[in-house]
Amino acid sequence: MSGRIRHRLEPPRWPTAEEAADSRLFSPVEIGPIHLTSRTWVPAMVPWRAEESGEVTDALLEWYGRFAEGRPGAIVVEATGIRDIPSGPLLRIGDDRFVEGLARLVDTVRERSGGRTRLFIQLIDFLTVKRRPPPEKFLSRFLRITPRHRERLSTRDARDFSAASEDEVRARLVAGDDDDWRAVLSPREYEDLTYGYRERVTDLHLPHVRALPETLPPLFAAAAARAERAGFDGVELHFAHAYTMSSFLSRTNDRDDGYGGSRGARVRLPLEVYAAARAALSDGVALGCRFLSDEVIAGGSRVEDAAYYATRFAEAGMDFLSLSKGGKFDDAKIPRVGHAVYPYTGPSGHECMPTIYSDERGPLGRHLPLTKHIRDAVRAAGFATPVVAAGALNTFDLAEGAIADGACDVVAAARQSLADPDWWEKMRQGRGEEVRCCALTNYCEGLDQQHKQVTCRLWDRDFSAGDEPMRSWDGKRRLVAPPWR
Numbered sequence: 001m002s003g004r005i006r007h008r009l010e011p012p013r014w015p016t017a018e019e020a021a022d023s024r025l026f027s028p029v030e031i032g033p034i035h036l037t038s039r040t041w042v043p044a045m046v047p048w049r050a051e052e053s054g055e056v057t058d059a060l061l062e063w064y065g066r067f068a069e070g071r072p073g074a075i076v077v078e079a080t081g082i083r084d085i086p087s088g089p090l091l092r093i094g095d096d097r098f099v100e101g102l103a104r105l106v107d108t109v110r111e112r113s114g115g116r117t118r119l120f121i122q123l124i125d126f127l128t129v130k131r132r133p134p135p136e137k138f139l140s141r142f143l144r145i146t147p148r149h150r151e152r153l154s155t156r157d158a159r160d161f162s163a164a165s166e167d168e169v170r171a172r173l174v175a176g177d178d179d180d181w182r183a184v185l186s187p188r189e190y191e192d193l194t195y196g197y198r199e200r201v202t203d204l205h206l207p208h209v210r211a212l213p214e215t216l217p218p219l220f221a222a223a224a225a226r227a228e229r230a231g232f233d234g235v236e237l238h239f240a241h242a243y244t245m246s247s248f249l250s251r252t253n254d255r256d257d258g259y260g261g262s263r264g265a266r267v268r269l270p271l272e273v274y275a276a277a278r279a280a281l282s283d284g285v286a287l288g289c290r291f292l293s294d295e296v297i298a299g300g301s302r303v304e305d306a307a308y309y310a311t312r313f314a315e316a317g318m319d320f321l322s323l324s325k326g327g328k329f330d331d332a333k334i335p336r337v338g339h340a341v342y343p344y345t346g347p348s349g350h351e352c353m354p355t356i357y358s359d360e361r362g363p364l365g366r367h368l369p370l371t372k373h374i375r376d377a378v379r380a381a382g383f384a385t386p387v388v389a390a391g392a393l394n395t396f397d398l399a400e401g402a403i404a405d406g407a408c409d410v411v412a413a414a415r416q417s418l419a420d421p422d423w424w425e426k427m428r429q430g431r432g433e434e435v436r437c438c439a440l441t442n443y444c445e446g447l448d449q450q451h452k453q454v455t456c457r458l459w460d461r462d463f464s465a466g467d468e469p470m471r472s473w474d475g476k477r478r479l480v481a482p483p484w485r
């Protein structure tokens with residue numbers, strides 16, 4: 001984004017209890033078979049609190065329990081891996097052994113919200129992303145030496161490398177500099193060197209990537225069935241950000257096997273995944289997806305693509321459409337050696353989680369013109385599917401205005417709910433002055449980037465909480481928001 005300005009967040013106006021009671025925000029809405037008592041929603045946020053084995057922990061129960069105390073209409077549990085593969089402390093649902101822990105999560109949210117909050121779970125698939133390697137390691141071990149390297153080195157050095165041993169070629173590359181690597185490596189190899197190896201859905205030379213249209217629908221379906229067995233009210237298919245399903249929807253997807261190229265081909269696998277998951281669920285469970293209103297990358301999908309996808313999803317019978325924006329690998333910053341590329345560091349990442357360092361429009365409500373366009377398209381096509389919007393919707397007036405203007409039916413707030421999980425209840429009770437307002441500076445996102453337990457910077461400034469909270473491993477940070485006194 002060009003010309004970032006540091007914005008000052010004005011103290012918001014808060015409603016009285018009567019105004020909140022009469023508001024659209026605090027009116028009920030049906031998400032397919034599921035009744036929400038209000039149009040308030042905590043979207044998926046990975047807190048890095050699961051076991052290394054992907055199981056639910058006490059810290060995770062506490063994380064969701066604390067959100068439940070604010071009694072939003074719905075909480076969506078973080079992106080949860082559908083495969084039974086080691087994924088670090090990322091929550092998983094790729095085997096029946098995960099059901100028991102997830103059922104405890106459901107019980108915790110029921111109990112701590114007094115039965116008012118419905119619980120959804122976000123199902124994710126992702127492809128391999130490796131850490132950025134040290135150049136010597138990449139050039140001497142990972143790079144596959146091809147005739148092209150020999151040819152280019154020969155031109156560059158005016159010396160014949162055609163018969164040189166592989167060790168000689170590698171030694172020459174290791175001794176080289178960035179200019180040499182740019183000139184000699186293919187663009188993809190250079191990217192693997194500077195960002196770390198990353199699989200794409202367009203890597204059809206990889207058999208497991210070519211087979212995704214066959215492997216993913218049953219994996220999502222099995223995960224959805226487990227979510228129902230654990231007692232979840234709804235399932236959100238993760239078709240957003242930098243991950244597999246979003247990459248199928250992307251305009252950059254040029255697969256030539258009927259699952260890339262045209263819009264109709266790009267939406268094919270997401271629709272097949274939806275159909276498989278739907279068939280695995282009973283009628284009482286809501287099923288929808290989260291996808292992007294705009295990818296915010298060069299050559300990526302724009303709002304017209306998203307409006308088309310939304311209409312196709314609604315036509316297929318999805319119970320809700322949750323919209324996000326950006327958050328792609330394609331424009332992410334180069335990571336440090338030994339670190340993995342993080343999809344929220346570039347311009348598309350800023351659009352996903354806007355901060356006070358923004359352009360003249362400022363961070364608040366930036367997604368709404370797009371969500372309105374998409375919702376209008378869905379309504380024009382004759383569907384009443386509820387649309388969930390996010391993106392710095394941190395005040396009552398913004399949230400209420402978004403629903404009144406037809407930009408969405410349900411308001412999602414991630415970071416504001418993290419800063420103060422009670423903020424929904426404080427607004428509802430006319431006690432908005434007590435809300436701990438999110439500063440939109442993304443300390444929490446920085447922790448997510450490092451796969452550290454996510455917390456809010458503001459929590460540790462509240463010294464009067466008087467409780468003994470769970471703490472991060474170094475004892476320095478609260479792991480739970482201070483209680484509302």
Ligand SMILES: Cc1cc2nc3c(=O)[nH]c(=O)nc-3n(C[C@H](O)[C@H](O)[C@H](O)COP(=O)(O)O)c2cc1C
Nearest residue numbers: 043044045046078079353390391392413414415448
């Ligand atoms: C720490 C953190 C983790 C997140 N994890 C997820 C995730 O698992 N799935 C997802 O769809 N979005 C994720 N998001 C994005 C949020 O759901 C939300 O779309 C984004 O923060 C913008 O909303 P906000 O301005 O209300 O924070 C995450 C955001 C944060 C801050």
Ligand code: SF4
Nearest residue numbers: 438439442444456457
């Ligand atoms: S850490 Fe900063 S951006 Fe994140 S929730 Fe807290 S105040 Fe908001």
